Amino acid sequence: EQGLTETDALVVGAGPVGLFQVFQLGLQEIRAHVVDSLPYAGGQCVELYGDKPIYDIPGISVATGRELTERLLQQVEPFSPTLHFNQVVSEVERQADGRFRVATSQGTQFLTKTLFIAAGVGAFQPRMLKVDGIEKFASQVAYRVEDPAQFAGRDVLVLGDEDPALQAACDLAATARVTLLHRRDGFRADPSRVAAMRELVAQGRMQFKVGQVTGLREAGGRLAAVEVAAPDATVSALPTDVVLVMLGISPKLGPIADWGLDLERKQLKVDTEQFSTSVPGIFAVGDINTYPGKKKLILCGFHEATLAAFGAAAIVFPGKEIHLQYTTTSTKLHRLLGVS
């Protein structure tokens, strides 16, 4: 994804608060683009507790993290936001005309009048495999399975002990020569998934090894084998075409700290009238911000997003009087929501 997109609003983070920010901006007639490092929306709700129930969303007595995300995505549909996944917002630079030039890790560029940082605890990114020389073989290292066909017929080394790693190892075993490697013979994955993996190993359809990657062996400019140290310190070479690294996902605050915004213990300082950061035009909502009395709760983030959208309307439509309107009775809002 490349190119330059001009927009009135850009939201960093498609967690619950970023999604509701899109809704509130829509009510203000402001269309938004959204960027997230994950391949899907939902932030912590999906990444950390997709199947667990939440009980304190007003009017929804119970919903899992994934269900809440689905409802929020449904709610923003009338405003058809453009969602840009799999990329980290890396650069933010104020332009002479007051807009912000924003760039992502995939080279997507935006020129936006307003910026909403709904970055939660930071960009969720896969934990990297740390071993000397790995950068050289980037084309043979994967962090998720986009297309299982790419692994077919190859020697695949899967690293990890959580559900995604065991699931991928078992799935790929149907078409590839799979070895699952973990530093001990114990897993954080669901016991049923561990049992399924052990069954495939017993049938000789995949291998499981206890050990750690300590080195790489090259042949003809390509990664040919991975050196694995067993618990007794003996090292063996495992023929490998692809390393599938599934060591978990961790959040990284990353570049946000470099955008010249006032921070307090890694949180962005905001006012409580508009949830503006120290740079006018840049708002911060949800878990990423801090102010006296801040509580890291989804419903607090929803309130913050509402007031931030009013703040943005004053910037996007200078001189225009902005009235509070009810979704129940406003014909203008009905038109925007497509419910008239």
Ligand code: FAD
């Ligand atoms: P997040 O959900 O963290 O989403 C931020 C998104 O921004 C992420 O997807 C991240 O990948 C993305 N991002 C960050 N930086 C970048 C970047 N530079 N570029 C691209 N993308 C970026 N709250 C409640 O109200 N009720 C509950 O019952 C509840 N239960 C919880 C249970 C658990 C186990 C946990 C961990 C939290 C719980 N919370 C609960 C807290 C709630 O999940 C958070 O308050 C909420 O997720 C914050 O939403 P957010 O949109 O601000 O951030």
